Amino acid sequence: MKEIRTPATTVERLPLYYRCLQKLSEQQVEVISSKDLGNMLGIPSTQVRKDLSYYGEFGRRGVGYEVSVLLKNLEKILGLDNDWEIVLIGAGNLGQALVNYGNFRNLGLEINYALDVDQGKIGNHLGDVKIHSVSELDDLVQEKDIRIAIVAVPADSAQQIANKLVANGVEAIWNFAPTRLEVPEEIEVRNEDLSIGLISLTYHLSE
């Protein structure tokens, strides 16, 4: 039995294909080749085909990919056909931006709950989402069976929040705090370290 691991880099590209196909679908495009799809994204056609090949055979030789079929399959692969409950911890500027981030809506994703420690914020709203006290974290995560959490708190409280999230059953954490979270290895952590993006620019301009 041969183990074929999907490269992490492939997983990063799938959302790009997905969004591109959404656009094509809106434009009533019915069939697209790996070449054309790749061109829209600056990705070689050979890479597009290889990426998709980890999940099945979605195209027709000599023809291309039917947009609706590929879109449906990617939706499934990416887990976007599920109804995820997502909790945000930290209702600061960044938290607010995330709750109101329009591009999640287009993917069928939304942040359902927001928590903060600041008494002054509790009861306020971020977009449609009411801010609750972080003291309700345990009950909320357990009662709603929340599996995905977004950590947008200062670096020095991120680990403590992560511990509580994991203890209550959260399985995936999107971490915006610029710090490494220590969690059990079965927990999926995605670090979104905004400083790296900006520093990579100052780096390249300084070379």
Next chain:
Amino acid sequence: MKEIRTPATTVERLPLYYRCLQKLSEQQVEVISSKDLGNMLGIPSTQVRKDLSYYGEFGRRGVGYEVSVLLKNLEKILGLDNDWEIVLIGAGNLGQALVNYGNFRNLGLEINYALDVDQGKIGNHLGDVKIHSVSELDDLVQEKDIRIAIVAVPADSAQQIANKLVANGVEAIWNFAPTRLEVPEEIEVRNEDLSIGLISLTYHLSE
């Protein structure tokens, strides 16, 4: 003459080293080994040494790295010893979060100017930064010799903004719009596509 290209992955890790060293410096730690530095970040010591080796020999065999020396060198390598002028285009929720993002301050970076199309926003402030009309883009970028821009506008106007930025001399763009920007190849573009982070979590939970 042998060309030694620094791997892109190395460049991504340098900011992590830098921030870690800042913390160590605050804690009055004077010397650190690649092993200890790596442990703090979940990176093998051998990788730490290899990464640093692209830029010089900063350590002492049998001893380790002097924190202040390595910090100073990384600051230079990353271009953080410069006084960059940075303009933000798009003063929405995300733009606001970026202007107020505290972790840039710690790196000596800050967003100096903010522009928006919305007449209702012009004249308001994001943190300390006054919002100007995007019609002032050309003059501002040229007069202030701005080399770095942050694009936080909707996807459908991102390309047009990028064109104006490049035409006026901007050399590096941090793009938060979920779209590919077509720019001359000498322009550095860093795409920060927030959807990818969240989708990668739904993907892994669906496997």
Next chain:
DNA sequence: TAGATTGTTAATCGATTAACAATC
């Protein structure tokens, strides 16, 4: 049939890791 395009194997390229001489 001729032209187009997929899916996949094999070759290449690039990044990580192991191993170790140099040296503090």
Next chain:
DNA sequence: TAGATTGTTAATCGATTAACAATC
């Protein structure tokens, strides 16, 4: 000298790309 740790070479691992048979 013995123990620690760097800097670097060589080996390994993983991802991209080229090439092409299969097939529409």
